[in-house]
Amino acid sequence: MSRTIIVSNRLPTKVQRNAEGLTFQPSEGGLATGLGSIYRADGNVWVGWPGLFVDDPAEQAEVTERLKSDSMAPVFLTEAEIRDYYEGFSNSTLWPTFHYFSQFATYEDAHWAAYVAANQKFCEAVLALTGPEDTIWVQDYQLLLLPEMLRKARPNATIGFFLHIPFPSFELLRVLPWGNELLRGMLGADLIGFHTYGYMRHFLSAVTRMLGLPTQNGQIETPTRTVLVDAFPMGIDYERYAETAASEAALAHERTYREALRDVRVVLSIDRLDYTKGIAQRLRAFEQLLINHDEWCGKVSLLMVVVPSRDQVAQYASLKEEIDELVGRINARHGSISWNPIHYFYRSFPFDELVSLYRLADVALVTPVRDGMNLVAKEYIACKTDQRGVLILSERAGAAVELTDALLINPTNTNQLVEALHEALVMPEEEQTTRMSNLQALVQQYNVFAWTQLFMDRLAYSKIKQHTLSTDALDDEARAQLLREFQTATQRLLLLDYDGTLASFYANPQHARPDAELLQLLSALCDNPQNQVIIISGRDRGTLEKWLGHLPLHFIAEHGVWLRRAGEEWSLFQELRAGWKREMRPLLDQYVRRTTGSFIEEKDYSLVWHYRRVDAELGAMRARELMNHLTFMTSNTDLQVMEGNKVIEIKTAGINKGTAAARWLATEHADFILAIGDDRTDEDTFAAMPASAYTLKVGGTPRSLARYAIDSPKEVRQLLRNLQEVQAQIGQE
Numbered sequence: 001m002s003r004t005i006i007v008s009n010r011l012p013t014k015v016q017r018n019a020e021g022l023t024f025q026p027s028e029g030g031l032a033t034g035l036g037s038i039y040r041a042d043g044n045v046w047v048g049w050p051g052l053f054v055d056d057p058a059e060q061a062e063v064t065e066r067l068k069s070d071s072m073a074p075v076f077l078t079e080a081e082i083r084d085y086y087e088g089f090s091n092s093t094l095w096p097t098f099h100y101f102s103q104f105a106t107y108e109d110a111h112w113a114a115y116v117a118a119n120q121k122f123c124e125a126v127l128a129l130t131g132p133e134d135t136i137w138v139q140d141y142q143l144l145l146l147p148e149m150l151r152k153a154r155p156n157a158t159i160g161f162f163l164h165i166p167f168p169s170f171e172l173l174r175v176l177p178w179g180n181e182l183l184r185g186m187l188g189a190d191l192i193g194f195h196t197y198g199y200m201r202h203f204l205s206a207v208t209r210m211l212g213l214p215t216q217n218g219q220i221e222t223p224t225r226t227v228l229v230d231a232f233p234m235g236i237d238y239e240r241y242a243e244t245a246a247s248e249a250a251l252a253h254e255r256t257y258r259e260a261l262r263d264v265r266v267v268l269s270i271d272r273l274d275y276t277k278g279i280a281q282r283l284r285a286f287e288q289l290l291i292n293h294d295e296w297c298g299k300v301s302l303l304m305v306v307v308p309s310r311d312q313v314a315q316y317a318s319l320k321e322e323i324d325e326l327v328g329r330i331n332a333r334h335g336s337i338s339w340n341p342i343h344y345f346y347r348s349f350p351f352d353e354l355v356s357l358y359r360l361a362d363v364a365l366v367t368p369v370r371d372g373m374n375l376v377a378k379e380y381i382a383c384k385t386d387q388r389g390v391l392i393l394s395e396r397a398g399a400a401v402e403l404t405d406a407l408l409i410n411p412t413n414t415n416q417l418v419e420a421l422h423e424a425l426v427m428p429e430e431e432q433t434t435r436m437s438n439l440q441a442l443v444q445q446y447n448v449f450a451w452t453q454l455f456m457d458r459l460a461y462s463k464i465k466q467h468t469l470s471t472d473a474l475d476d477e478a479r480a481q482l483l484r485e486f487q488t489a490t491q492r493l494l495l496l497d498y499d500g501t502l503a504s505f506y507a508n509p510q511h512a513r514p515d516a517e518l519l520q521l522l523s524a525l526c527d528n529p530q531n532q533v534i535i536i537s538g539r540d541r542g543t544l545e546k547w548l549g550h551l552p553l554h555f556i557a558e559h560g561v562w563l564r565r566a567g568e569e570w571s572l573f574q575e576l577r578a579g580w581k582r583e584m585r586p587l588l589d590q591y592v593r594r595t596t597g598s599f600i601e602e603k604d605y606s607l608v609w610h611y612r613r614v615d616a617e618l619g620a621m622r623a624r625e626l627m628n629h630l631t632f633m634t635s636n637t638d639l640q641v642m643e644g645n646k647v648i649e650i651k652t653a654g655i656n657k658g659t660a661a662a663r664w665l666a667t668e669h670a671d672f673i674l675a676i677g678d679d680r681t682d683e684d685t686f687a688a689m690p691a692s693a694y695t696l697k698v699g700g701t702p703r704s705l706a707r708y709a710i711d712s713p714k715e716v717r718q719l720l721r722n723l724q725e726v727q728a729q730i731g732q733e
């Protein structure tokens with residue numbers, strides 16, 4: 001049976017130790033409360049840390065047993081792991097960086113090492129529980145490396161990843177010494193989800209700029225798979241909140257609070273203690289309200305719940321002190337015997353009391369300076385069963401993208417915040433109801449069940465897409481078969497592309513010269529009269545001749561324009577005209593002037609604009625622009641514009657590697673054919689090959705006509721070595 005294994009740093013149940021022993025409570029924090037509603041279905045399991053250091057084996061067994069009965073499997077972290085992986089790399093490096101608080105970030109190699117090791121520990125725990133059919137859904141920034149680790153162990157597994165916090169601009173990410181590793185870790189997943197399109201855009205940009213991978217329409221082409229990226233704003237279990245809010249117990253709690261507060265209006269704020277939540281700014285704004293609009297003195301109180309969190313991290317401890325001081329100062333300055341401006345609770349509340357607080361509040365004040373989503377805002381909406389109440393929401397919370405009927409504010413603009421508070425307190429009931437019912441319709445529809453369903457559907461779709469488009473890897477069995485057929489054949493044809501196939505891709509194309517080993521391998525292969533080795537390349541004939549011309553190789557140059565049989569002169573496959581280059585050249589020159597790092601390559605019968613050294617996003621943008629321009633200019637001509645890997649080439653239509661290869665095959669017999677290539681232009685070669693040929697796509701990206709995929713030029717080199725070995729064996733027999 002296929003199950004879903006959820007993996008997150010923190011389990012939805014936290015274990016605590018008191019005088020009587022261990023206690024089990026629901027965890028706070030949006031991830032645990034949001035996903036907590038869904039994981040129990042269908043034998044699913046949630047793997048994570050129970051939130052406490054437990055080293056006694058008897059206690060570990062007790063915790064494991066107890067959590068197992070509730071579909072959870074604990075990963076026990078040691079004290080050192082909690083310090084270096086959780087408080088260290090996760091919450092002192094990643095959390096501040098991803099929330100644009102780089103000034104708080106530390107960069108410790110020891111923390112990074114602990115992060116890698118802890119991700120490995122989670123990986124082992126997941127693998128021990130998971131079968132090949134199961135879907136693995138990894139959650140959040142503490143486990144960015146886990147998807148790749150799981151992928152290495154289970155290449156075909158279905159793996160989803162969701163990031164609950166913002167994904168920052170690449171400028172922030174590249175400050176981290178480990179940015180590339182983190183991105184690669186995430187790319188082990190088949191689907192990567194974010195709360196908003198903004199976070200997703202930042203991620204795609206970072207992948208393009210830092211890893212140089214092509215991305216289009218939310219798809220990333222890695223060397224081995226297509227990875228989908230999408231925005232899935234997380235919701236809450238709406239009915240649970242709405243039903244509890246309508247319950248007798250919640251009403252009773254609300255009555256008790258109301259009696260104590262009498263007719264004072266209530267502004268509510270609820271957060272974990274965190275510098276991202278804008279708690280101190282909010283307190284200052286509330287004080288400013290009492291100064292600017294002193295009619296509210298004695299008539300409104302801020303009820304502020306701060307849930308203890310990460311208090312071993314220095315920034316959190318000092319924030320706690322700052323809040324304590326501010327609350328003390330404001331209450332001392334503005335309070336009276338009968339009225340407290342701020343009711344401050346530094347603890348968590350049980351679920352039904354929390355719901356009563358939401359019911360009670362006239363205004364919810366949610367003012368993070370950065371927040372991945374913020375579920376408190378959504379919970380407040382779900383609990384307003386009478387549709388009264390106003391939500392003031394920071395435009396920098398992910399939730400603001402959806403909750404546009406809230407009063408949206410910039411949390412650092414104190415005046416705006418003060419006026420929003422005043423506006424909320426005097427808002428006519430009719431407007432409150434209109435706004436609240438719009439918000440409720442939205443939060444009810446996009447609830448956490450819809451969120452999960454959507455994510456899972458897209459994850460399944462990403463797998464189907466990979467299967468329909470992808471080319472099988474050249475596994476050991478296929479490789480052995482290829483070598484056997486090579487061995488028994490009498491006339492062999494090898495069609496080898498050069499750049500990206502025999503040599504790696506270089507920023508400067510002139511650096512792709514063949515090395516001694518490649519020359520030796522090619523020489524050995526073409527020394528055998530039963531082999532015909534053709535270098536089939538887009539390169540100009542001069543370069544091919546200079547680099548490889550001393551070997552008895554055949555050449556097809558300029559994407560099928562020129563042919564040189566071993567030991568003969570260059571000849572054209574057909575007569576071509578080159579006069580058009582004069583007309584086109586000025587346009588390409590203009591793109592070079594506008595685009596630093598780009599350059600033109602002029603061949604006998606084609607012109608190429610290269611942009612491999614251009615800023616990745618700018619290059620892609622200019623390439624689209626140039627393509628449009630050239631498509632227009634070449635319509636009704638015999639020219640063709642072709643896009644390759646960071647190149648745009650203008651050439652005569654109908655002349656390509658495929659037409660050249662087909663002409664060769666029409667005159668030469670071969671009972672073994674191997675064609676290897678890496679880019680779009682090699683697809684023409686593959687298309688021209690008979691079904692029995694071995695066609696190999698280097699880089700393994702999907703959408704190839706090739707029969708097999710092979711990872712890199714390094715792997716191609718290995719295959720050539722294998723061929724040489726087989727040939728040597730034949731020679732000895």
Ligand SMILES: O=P(O)(O)OC[C@H]1O[C@H](O[C@H]2O[C@H](CO)[C@@H](O)[C@H](O)[C@H]2O)[C@H](O)[C@@H](O)[C@@H]1O
Pocket residue numbers: 009010028029030031032034140141164165234272309310371372373374375
């Ligand atoms: O596990 P902790 O270190 O105690 O922290 C609690 C959780 O905080 C973060 O929550 C985020 O997820 C919410 C739901 O998607 C989102 O609304 C909020 O904006 C985020 O900050 C953190 O991402 C979780 O991993 C923590 O468990």
Ligand SMILES: O=c1ccn([C@@H]2O[C@H](COP(=O)(O)OP(=O)(O)O)[C@@H](O)[C@H]2O)c(=O)[nH]1
Pocket residue numbers: 027028029030031033034270271272305307347348349350354373374375376377379
């Ligand atoms: O005493 C409390 C106060 C808050 N919460 C929950 O903590 C979560 C906070 O999630 P949010 O997305 O707002 O922010 P995060 O803390 O995850 O950054 C919400 O579901 C709250 O209901 C809780 O369980 N107990």
